[in-house]
Amino acid sequence: MxxxxxxxxxxxxxxxxxxxxxxxxxxxxxxxxxxxxxxxxxxxxxxxxxxxxxxxxxxxxxxxxxxxxxxxxxxxxxxxxxxxxxxxxxxxxxxxxxxxxxxxxxxxxxxxxxxxxxxxxxxxxxxxxxxxxxISSEGVAAFSRGFFELAAAQNPKPTTVAMIAADAEFARTAADGAKENAKKLGLKIIYDRSYPPTTTDFAPVVRAVQAANADIVFVAAYPPDTVGIVRSAHEVGLKPKMFGGTMIGLLATPLKVQLGPLTNNLVIMESFVQAPTFxxxxxxxxxxxxxxxxxxxxxxxxxxxxxxxxxxxxxxxxxxxxxxxxxxxxxxxxxxxxxxxxxxxxxxSFGKDGEWSEPRTVFTQFQDVQPNDVTQFRDGSKQPILWPEKYKTGTMIYPYSAEKK
Known part of the structure; x- marks a missing residue:
């Protein structure tokens, strides 16, 4: 140290x-x-x-x-x-x-x-x-509720979920909340695996997800993991109806630029965005x-x-x-x-447990991201807010495998 x-x-x-x-x-x-x-x-x-x-x-x-x-x-x-x-x-x-x-x-x-x-x-x-x-006193469920509510609102409604998460405190906690939300909305979890935080080759992880053939893929990952998972998903041709989650690497602009168009149509949780409502x-x-x-x-x-x-x-x-x-x-x-x-x-303001009195997480989607352009992420236009309705600034592209510009 x-x-x-x-x-x-x-x-x-x-x-x-x-x-x-x-x-x-x-x-x-x-x-x-x-x-x-x-x-x-x-x-x-x-x-x-x-x-x-x-x-x-x-x-x-x-x-x-x-x-x-x-x-x-x-x-x-x-x-x-x-x-x-x-x-x-x-x-x-x-x-x-x-x-x-x-x-x-x-x-x-x-x-x-x-x-x-x-x-x-x-x-x-x-x-x-x-x-x-x-996230408020709702707890860890607030970290993924919007993701699954968006999924449940699609037509046709997806029915199955695959989940992958790093075997570490944040990712496990986020995944626990995601399981609660999926089950509440009647979605069946057919694949649920964690991976060691030291993992560098994500191709086997993503191939296993692909073999499960779930409608939705939810990921709880750290910055290095996020890069590996997104790249591997592109390489193996992963095409669920919806893909994303709590991928905190994608909150950092340098990683957004690094991945560029590979992020298109991913739906992620964010705590703060550049938008008129913020x-x-x-x-x-x-x-x-x-x-x-x-x-x-x-x-x-x-x-x-x-x-x-x-x-x-x-x-x-x-x-x-x-x-x-x-x-x-x-x-x-x-x-x-x-x-x-x-x-x-x-x-x-804070509740008795020290969490915010009112939740304010949002879910955004990468849309029309171009390669090698840091300035496109300055104003939030490449990541419209999909959820909640109160902050919404764009419309969801569905499914994930839809044609990417």
Whole structure:
């Protein structure tokens, strides 16, 4: 595990800084998303410090690269609290990293706002935990409900489902919710397999799915897996009626560009998109700063899928600290539970379990994606929202095997 901490204060001020600690996946499987979140938190820090800091003190970020490895996380949070003496906590990012951090955070009675982890608190029931994933107390089922409701609305209605998922916390959790939704809608699961996270050759996995000949193929995968699965599906000629799922690699612009037209007609879950219905106060200003910082770096050039949540987590924490006039974790947690927050990711409030009070996941479909063109993903036109109706911006192409432009 890397032993280097990054610690930066933008404006030198006479008072001691308020230290905010977290781990972040800056290398490894989910690093494309982790680097987006870090950049957005740095922008939030700079904005807070430019406005005078928190409680009249500068904000300092103290963070370590967990290398997308869950085993690294407990030691990082132990060090943040016992050695670095951070005042506040955020994160970690992702379900796989958040779950092993929770016992350490709970033992210290600290408050944290996790960055895009799903279903973690159903295991811990910790009242100082909050999640930035917009799935609500509905839980993991909210992560795939739209996918199966879209499927059930098609004519003729598909009847069978094949599911594949990585054998790791996030993917297993997403797959569990998908099974619930499929069964509720009367869809029969005829193939259900997991694969080791170290898998690099997905051709055998996809051939087995093809042999099952299901109407729908639902995938719960990480960024490297997503690339392998989509490429293998193209190579073996997989042609179900509907194909997609919780493929978080496809939330990162570089991977969208890398796969190009191979993504066409895939239907995926997203938590944040570039659309008129998602244009919340302060969002465009934050994204402009993000895009300026992203130039010349090996990170997502647009930051749509993740950056708003990192910045919003900072906004929520800052509001709670300001209104409670201190750094008492109990008071901060109670304030977050009791109030609504206006953020660049929209209005957010939390239920008793620390999840959003109202769900806001959407399902989009890749349509008419062209090769080697990063700019086509800037405005969301290549991924219209199909579900829910409240946010809908386009019409579904069905079946998946329909002619791709």
């Amino acid at each position: 890397l032993s280097i901490a990054w610690s930066v204060t933008v404006h030198a001020q006479s008072k001691d800084p308020i230290k905010i600690g977290f781990s972040m996946s800056l290398t490894g499987a989910v690093a494309p998303n982790g680097r987006q979140l870090l950049t957005s938190l740095e922008i939030w820090r700079d904005d807070v410090n430019a406005a005078g800091g928190l409680l009249g003190r500068p904000v300092e970020l103290v963070y370590y690269d967990d290398q997308s490895t869950p085993a690294n996380v407990p030691a990082i949070y132990t060090k943040l609290m016992s050695v670095d003496k951070v005042d506040l906590l955020l994160g970690p990012y992702a379900t796989n990293m958040t779950a092993p951090a929770m016992p350490i955070i709970m033992q210290a009675n600290k408050t944290t706002i996790s960055l895009l982890a799903i279903g973690v608190n159903r295991h811990f029931n910790y009242d100082r935990y909050f999640s930035m994933v917009p 244009n919340f106060p302060g969002l465009q200003e934050m994204l402009a700063k993000y895009r300026d910082k992203a130039k010349g770096q090996q990170i997502d050039p647009y930051g749509i899928g993740f950056a708003p949540f990192g910045y919003a987590a900072g906004q929520i924490l800052a509001k709670a600290v300001t209104e409670t006039k201190g750094l008492d974790h109990d008071k901060i947690a109670k304030y977050i539970h009791a109030n609504k927050f206006q953020t660049v990711a929209g209005e957010i």
